[in-house]
Amino acid sequence: MKTVRVWFRKTGAACYISHLDLTHCMARALHRSRIPLWYTQGFNPRAHMVFALPLPLGMEGARESVDIKIEEEQITMEEVQERLIRSLPATLPVIAVTEPKMKPGKIAWASYRLRLEPEQGSVEELAEKLNALLAQPEIPVDKHTKSGMAHFDLKPYLEELSASQEKETLKLSLFLPAGSEKNISPFLLTEALTAQQEAMFFCRSVRTNLYDADRKIFE
Amino acid sequence: MVPGLEKILLKVQKPGRYVGGELNSVIKDKDAVDIRFAFCFPDIYEVGMSHLGMKILYSCLNRMEGVWCERVFAPWTDMEALMRERDIPLYALESGDPVKDFDIIGFTLQYELSYSNVLNMLDLAGVPLLASERRGLSQLVVAGGPCACNPEPLADFVDLFFLGEGEEMDCELVELYRAHKKKGSSREEFLREAAHIPGVYVPSLYEVKYGEDGTIASVTPHSGAPKKVTKRLMLQMDQSFFPKSFVVPYLEIVHDRAVAEVFRGCIRGCRFCQAGFLYRPLREKSVETVNRQCRSLCETTGYDEISLSSLSTSDYSKLNSLLDELLTWTKEEKTGISLPSLRVDNFSTEVMDKISSVRRSGLTFAPEAGTQRLRDVINKNVTEEELMKTVTTAFSGGWSSVKLYFMIGLPTETLDDVAGIAALGQKVVDAFYANPNKKKGKGVSVTLSASGFVPKAFTPFQWEPQDTIEMLHEKQRHLVSSVTTRKIICNYHDADTSFMEAVFARGDRRLGPVLLEAHRLGCKFDGWNDYFSLARWRQAFEACGVSPEFYANRRRSFDEILPWDHLDYGVSKEFFRRECEKAYAASTTPNCREKCSACGAACFQGGICYENR
Numbered sequence: 001m002k003t004v005r006v007w008f009r010k011t012g013a014a015c016y017i018s019h020l021d022l023t024h025c026m027a028r029a030l031h032r033s034r035i036p037l038w039y040t041q042g043f044n045p046r047a048h049m050v051f052a053l054p055l056p057l058g059m060e061g062a063r064e065s066v067d068i069k070i071e072e073e074q075i076t077m078e079e080v081q082e083r084l085i086r087s088l089p090a091t092l093p094v095i096a097v098t099e100p101k102m103k104p105g106k107i108a109w110a111s112y113r114l115r116l117e118p119e120q121g122s123v124e125e126l127a128e129k130l131n132a133l134l135a136q137p138e139i140p141v142d143k144h145t146k147s148g149m150a151h152f153d154l155k156p157y158l159e160e161l162s163a164s165q166e167k168e169t170l171k172l173s174l175f176l177p178a179g180s181e182k183n184i185s186p187f188l189l190t191e192a193l194t195a196q197q198e199a200m201f202f203c204r205s206v207r208t209n210l211y212d213a214d215r216k217i218f219e
Numbered sequence: 220m221v222p223g224l225e226k227i228l229l230k231v232q233k234p235g236r237y238v239g240g241e242l243n244s245v246i247k248d249k250d251a252v253d254i255r256f257a258f259c260f261p262d263i264y265e266v267g268m269s270h271l272g273m274k275i276l277y278s279c280l281n282r283m284e285g286v287w288c289e290r291v292f293a294p295w296t297d298m299e300a301l302m303r304e305r306d307i308p309l310y311a312l313e314s315g316d317p318v319k320d321f322d323i324i325g326f327t328l329q330y331e332l333s334y335s336n337v338l339n340m341l342d343l344a345g346v347p348l349l350a351s352e353r354r355g356l357s358q359l360v361v362a363g364g365p366c367a368c369n370p371e372p373l374a375d376f377v378d379l380f381f382l383g384e385g386e387e388m389d390c391e392l393v394e395l396y397r398a399h400k401k402k403g404s405s406r407e408e409f410l411r412e413a414a415h416i417p418g419v420y421v422p423s424l425y426e427v428k429y430g431e432d433g434t435i436a437s438v439t440p441h442s443g444a445p446k447k448v449t450k451r452l453m454l455q456m457d458q459s460f461f462p463k464s465f466v467v468p469y470l471e472i473v474h475d476r477a478v479a480e481v482f483r484g485c486i487r488g489c490r491f492c493q494a495g496f497l498y499r500p501l502r503e504k505s506v507e508t509v510n511r512q513c514r515s516l517c518e519t520t521g522y523d524e525i526s527l528s529s530l531s532t533s534d535y536s537k538l539n540s541l542l543d544e545l546l547t548w549t550k551e552e553k554t555g556i557s558l559p560s561l562r563v564d565n566f567s568t569e570v571m572d573k574i575s576s577v578r579r580s581g582l583t584f585a586p587e588a589g590t591q592r593l594r595d596v597i598n599k600n601v602t603e604e605e606l607m608k609t610v611t612t613a614f615s616g617g618w619s620s621v622k623l624y625f626m627i628g629l630p631t632e633t634l635d636d637v638a639g640i641a642a643l644g645q646k647v648v649d650a651f652y653a654n655p656n657k658k659k660g661k662g663v664s665v666t667l668s669a670s671g672f673v674p675k676a677f678t679p680f681q682w683e684p685q686d687t688i689e690m691l692h693e694k695q696r697h698l699v700s701s702v703t704t705r706k707i708i709c710n711y712h713d714a715d716t717s718f719m720e721a722v723f724a725r726g727d728r729r730l731g732p733v734l735l736e737a738h739r740l741g742c743k744f745d746g747w748n749d750y751f752s753l754a755r756w757r758q759a760f761e762a763c764g765v766s767p768e769f770y771a772n773r774r775r776s777f778d779e780i781l782p783w784d785h786l787d788y789g790v791s792k793e794f795f796r797r798e799c800e801k802a803y804a805a806s807t808t809p810n811c812r813e814k815c816s817a818c819g820a821a822c823f824q825g826g827i828c829y830e831n832r
Binding site for chain 1: 220225226228233234236237238239240241242461467469470475517518519520521522523552555661
């Protein structure tokens with residue numbers, strides 16, 4: 001038995017699949033692929049699956065991963081990749097299968113790219129509203145956590161935010177704490193922009209990568 | 220993707236319902252097809268995607284050259300509000316094209332309370348609701364499914380109904396449509412010819428007259444339509460079309476598993492059960508066919524659970540050999556088998572051991588009535604002794620929770636019969652504690668679920684009045700007060716919805732204006748308790764001057780012309796009358812395997828009627 005890390009993208013309509021549904025979808029794809037899997041030994045045998053970090057609903061993922069356990073003597077990593085590509089819908093393409101180097105628990109940061117399309121006013125006005133938000137002394141936000149609502153200031157986390165205009169969209173890229181310790185969603189920023197600066201826009205978002213505490217890329 | 224759709228998807232619950240793109244969904248080249256068929260299920264995605272009939276007909280129609288069948292579901296109210304706000308018309312999931320541009324718009328009618336959704340979906344699609352207001356050949360609205368057996372309440376809105384099983388009939392209709400589209404026929408020309416396809420009922424070709432007492436005086440066909448329309452059915456189940464794959468949804472649906480049909484019809488003849496009569500005669504598939512179909516479905520979908528579906532799966536004559544055959548591969552592939560409809564009287568340890576060898580689900584039985592007298596009235600043919608034997612077997616096999624289904628409001632029922640439900644539940648609890656091998660510290664849970672009886676067309680109880688809402692409430696209270704232990708959980712269905720179901724189950728064409736008014740008042744998702752409002756429905760009935768009690772609570776005489784008398788499902792009205800009279804005498808009728816009772820279904824020249832007994 002050996003653990004391998006399957007790297008895939010979550011694109012297009014697949015961004016509307018919740019994390020829970022993604023786990024079902026992946027389990028069925030594994031079953032269809034007939035990859036010799038290692039099953040848990042309990043009363044209800046299940047294939048082992050660990051996703052690095054769930055994506056929020058509505059966000060695409062450029063470099064997602066799931067760890068699975070295979071019976072290594074029966075199959076190569078290349079074959080795992082080939083069979084999974086055939087079993088998954090086109091919106092969940094497999095890009096690589098590797099040996100895991102880091103534990104998912106080491107993940108501490110994530111990078112995101114957001115594209116905001118104004119639904120009211122021009123992109124310049126939207127950019128002004130963003131600047132006004134960032135110029136506020138603080139950006140108070142609420143976040144659901146396991147122990148209820150947490151209230152905090154988002155501003156200190158936005159130091160690495162960069163914004164640029166491209167035609168009629170405002171492109172943002174940012175690094176935010178991610179992982180089991182502390183996880184800050186970029187949607188807190190877009191929600192604050194709507195709530196505190198009355199900006200109306202449609203947002204497309206992609207999580208581009210995951211990193212450990214030293215900003216080394218998760219592998 | 221539909222224009223503007225992605226901007227609203229993140230504002231609604233479960234956007235995965237609205238995007239399509241699932242594994243095994245069928246995408247065709249628009250320019251290479253000449254018939255577009257929108258298969259509409261008048262409920263949400265999770266409910267519709269669980270429905271086997273839709274899966275069969277979707278694949279069956281898409282097998283046809285030049286025909287593209289797509290799926291459409293009712294958007295939940297949050298999505299509907301945004302679609303209306305942003306002028307996004309109802310669209311089909313595969314192409315994203317508006318339903319109003321389709322040639323044929325088909326609905327499956329699984330329950331009466333979905334009728335308001337049929338109207339709402341047509342409205343959301345921008346299709347005129349009334350058949351008389353639709354011009355030209357396209358936007359042909361068709362409907363099938365069990366409720367098509369009394370389609371009269373929908374006669375104003377639907378161009379034609381399919382009676383019975385659709386595998387052949389639907390394709391014949393599509394071919395006829397294609398020929399008429401090529402010729403440039405009018406809607407009327409097409410409908411007149413469609414009425415000659417066996418099983419197709421065109422309501423506009425029948426004139427209904429009413430007498431002074433409000434009952435039907437006559438139903439007269441015109442323009443060459445047949446006097447009686449007889450249902451279609453598949454006689455050779457092994458040769459009948461069955462899909463090799465199912466569309467596999469991303470989000471979890473109600474029945475998220477592979478479903479294999481082991482037979483159609485039912486041998487039992489329970490007198491309340493419409494399905495038991497509509498699908499006669501019993502026609503089984505062979506073990507080889509079912510096994511092959513299960514295997515193919517598991518391979519193409521990746522499901523790790525198979526449900527062996529039918530009206531009463533433990534009545535399958537070769538159940539043990541089928542399970543043996545399935546277990547040769549399911550065990551190794553960690554695939555579970557579930558039997559959704561078990562009977563109390565033929566549940567065996569052997570079957571139990573086989574299905575529990577991989578995975579185990581809860582046990583559910585349906586004694587339907589609490590006392591032997593009443594079980595005889597409804598011809599359930601299950602004894603208390605059999606129930607006790609069965610639950611004892613289950614308890615000694617390690618099961619500790621049992622769910623029992625009952626009906627209240629059955630013909631001839633008294634409060635003692637209702638109390639009998641609680642008493643039966645108590646005996647099941649006692650059986651658990653009487654089991655010597657019971658594990659220490661483990662409790663038992665018995666759930667008694669009571670639904671209100673709804674008399675239906677094509678059953679021996681089709682003439683019966685339904686209990687009034689007040690009577691049903693009294694019986695519900697009596698049931699709850701008769702339960703004396705916390706080991707029994709008791710739940711019952713809402714009497715208001717049972718009442719409305721009864722109205723439409725035996726309604727006639729005068730309910731058309733009521734439906735239209737109810738739709739205007741905002742009735743939709745009536746099968747969902749949080750959305751159903753009896754007050755709103757009453758308002759619609761009042762506005763139209765129609766009494767719902769006339770349909771639900773009135774005893775009909777045996778010689779009354781019933782709204783569905785010009786439709787024929789094989790079982791004769793004389794048989795239903797004989798069965799009704801036997802019910803009053805609490806006299807039972809043997810099942811089809813024991814003895815033929817001459818119901819009339821032998822007219823189809825196949826199935827169990829022609830097997831050696």
